[in-house]
Amino acid sequence: MFGIRTLARFAALLTLAATALSASAQTYPDKPIKLIVPYATGGFSDALARLLAQKFTESLGQSVIVENRPGASTILGVGAAAKAPPDGYTLLLATGALTINPHLFAKLPYDAERDFTPIGRVVDLPYxxxxxxxxxxxxxxxxxxxxxxxxxxxxxxxxxxxxxxxxxxxxxxxxxxxxxxxxxxxxxxxxxxxxxxxxxxxxxxxxxxxxxxxxxxxxxxxxxxxxxxxxxxxxxxxxxxTIPGFEASTWYQLLAPAGTPAPIIARLNAEIQKFTRDPAMRDRLFAQGALMHHSSPQELAAYSKAETKRWGEIISKAGIKLE
Incomplete structure (x- = not known):
């Protein structure tokens, strides 16, 4: 059994940790931010990430550096982001693969719902x-x-x-x-x-x-x-x-490692909102067939959950298995 003094010390440590996180959130960001893209350079995902990095750098006053981590159906990049410290200095640009892979791979080095905190949906790329x-x-x-x-x-x-x-x-x-x-x-x-x-x-x-x-x-x-x-x-x-309700697209959302302080999530969500409302960014992405789609972290969490369920049902019904 834990003694009273041990419990008191543990509580004090938790208080100190919470205070440190709060102070860190108030000064955020005070160093460069890494944006992981689980795809190679040259595609739409990379182009979108670099536009986000450019606008975030201008607005936040700190460099946002894009890091391409392609491979294994996005698993390498997503896994790296999941293991990063929850301090707002490592972010992930995720796509629909995040909600598909759990149904295709028996073992993943991360749990999308458990290991990430949603920040906001950025754009949709309708097929x-x-x-x-x-x-x-x-x-x-x-x-x-x-x-x-x-x-x-x-x-x-x-x-x-x-x-x-x-x-x-x-x-x-x-x-x-x-x-x-x-x-x-x-x-x-x-x-x-x-x-x-x-x-x-x-x-x-x-x-x-x-x-x-x-x-x-x-x-x-x-x-x-x-x-x-x-x-x-x-x-x-x-x-x-012709088929009411039919919709299929690749969507792009910004995530942070689970445990990232709420004030930092709110700050980054506000930056996404600025990005999606920027006429120059809207027109540039619009020309590539992308539609801006800002959401709150809560709306994104609900959407991702629904997408995970939808694709799981399709995969199961079609009997799709990876060779």
Missing amino acids: VLVSHPSLPVNSFKEFVAYAKSNPDKVNFGTPGNGTSPHLAMKLLEDAAGISVQNVHYKGNGPALTDLVGGQIHLLLDGLQQPLPFVTGGKLKLLATASPKRMPNLPDVPAIAE
Whole structure:
């Protein structure tokens, strides 16, 4: 049993620790901040992180340094962020993989809900459905009708088994009552190359990569997977117009290690709000098919929980397993 003096000392230590954390939060930040991106340089995730780092550096008065930690379906980068001290000086730019991986990997070096504190959602990158001209359809409704008449004869490229676009297509197959053949690639780049070359029929991707081929007439843009028509694509119907409630996108959120003081979380959430309301940032990301989406930490926690449940159900129903 613990003695009274031992308990008193323990309580005093807790008080000192809380006081130190409070003082640290009041002076935050007083040194550079590291922003971990679990993806390689050159993609949208990296570009978004560098825009965030630029604006945060200007606003916070301390350098925000982007650290790319790609590998193992984002597990390496996420795991590194989970082990960082909860002091606000290591942050994570997370994507939908955070809510998918728990259902695909039997063992992870982190627990997304336990090991992180949500800060805020930043942007959504709605998927668009693009097709090769050889597929004899010109609209989403025509595609569904054609797929129903030709089950398993339409093939769809994915950036890998169990990736978000793969699961989004599984969601679409189930919702539309169709069946297509999935062709897995190592990333969106090779899949897009084969789509342009006519080796596959369809692809779900963010707007940025396929857009030049759409404007050049080499691909057809059938629909968006946003909740409603995207402002920069007013003539392109949303899948939700045919299948109410359908939505699929890659989202980006900012997280901190669990235990990060609430005042620091609030400060960083306010910085995200500034970022999402900045007209220059909005227009720059808007041109790449991204939509600003600010949220409170509480709203983000609820959204992530719902996403984890949704993707888990899709993975289970489709019987998706990693080889």
